[in-house]
Amino acid sequence: MKKVVVKIGGSLAIDEAKLADFVSAVSTLPGSGCQVAVVHGGGKDINENIALLKEQPTFIDGLRVTTPGIMKMVEMTLSGHVNKKLVRMLLNNGCGAVGISGVDANLFQVEKKQGKVDLGLVGEIKKVNPGIVTALWGAGFVPVVSPISIGPDANGNGVSWNVNADTAASELAVALEADQFVLVSDVPGVMDENKNVIPELSEADAEKLIEAGVISGGMIPKVRESFKSIRRGLKSIHIVGWKDAEHFGKQINGDLNYGTILR
Numbered sequence: 001m002k003k004v005v006v007k008i009g010g011s012l013a014i015d016e017a018k019l020a021d022f023v024s025a026v027s028t029l030p031g032s033g034c035q036v037a038v039v040h041g042g043g044k045d046i047n048e049n050i051a052l053l054k055e056q057p058t059f060i061d062g063l064r065v066t067t068p069g070i071m072k073m074v075e076m077t078l079s080g081h082v083n084k085k086l087v088r089m090l091l092n093n094g095c096g097a098v099g100i101s102g103v104d105a106n107l108f109q110v111e112k113k114q115g116k117v118d119l120g121l122v123g124e125i126k127k128v129n130p131g132i133v134t135a136l137w138g139a140g141f142v143p144v145v146s147p148i149s150i151g152p153d154a155n156g157n158g159v160s161w162n163v164n165a166d167t168a169a170s171e172l173a174v175a176l177e178a179d180q181f182v183l184v185s186d187v188p189g190v191m192d193e194n195k196n197v198i199p200e201l202s203e204a205d206a207e208k209l210i211e212a213g214v215i216s217g218g219m220i221p222k223v224r225e226s227f228k229s230i231r232r233g234l235k236s237i238h239i240v241g242w243k244d245a246e247h248f249g250k251q252i253n254g255d256l257n258y259g260t261i262l263r
Helices: 016-028 043-053 068-092 131-138 165-176 203-211 219-231 245-253
Strands: 002-008 034-040 097-101 108-112 123-128 142-146 149-152 158-161 180-184 237-240 260-262
Touching: 002 165, 016 068, 016 245, 034 068, 034 131, 034 165, 043 068, 068 097, 068 142, 068 158, 097 131, 108 165, 123 149, 123 165, 131 142, 131 165, 142 165, 165 180, 165 219, 180 219, 180 245, 203 219, 219 237, 219 260, 237 245
Parallel strands: 002 034, 002 180, 034 142, 097 142, 108 149, 180 237
Antiparallel strands: 108 123, 149 158, 237 260
């Protein structure tokens, strides 16, 4: 069986027509010889709900600064609303989906992410325990994974931490030794300075584009974490936009590249 990890987020998670098309495409994969796990973000849903807290979302290098109040809302949104919406849609398409988060069975164990600026409850994954995903695969289910993770607070107690969904998906793909890892983005791929999709991209060239400001915002952690995963064993990573189920299927099968392949 071909092991496939797909990460979705951005507008795809809230565009009902595109999301329905995506769900339809994913639902066909188990029948075509694929074991698939879907990892999702949900930043736009989070921002909408955080507005209820009267806190302005703050991002540093594409990562959300996460206060305790925001952390509660992030977990409710991702592990609750977004996760179960995807599960319901997959079930309605005849796909045996099961929703979990990085907290379940210690899937993603983290420590506080260190940096020049305190990001609050933002975690850095230190260990992945993929047993729950492989167990679900073995039972014929499709895991739908929220990136909310578990790690110690200042007192050593296990609490929930916010983890970038691209990072979580990359780490899971490495731990599972995935045959295919696809990041479905708001944009059609990594863009050059003329806003054209770059078909293939090396790490050295990506860093030059980051330094030049061509790659910016949320694409920075997406690209950097992807190359970390490649250094740790993944052969390639596909960053694509959403066109339709047919294009997605051809991308999975290797019959077409309509985005950017990182190698």
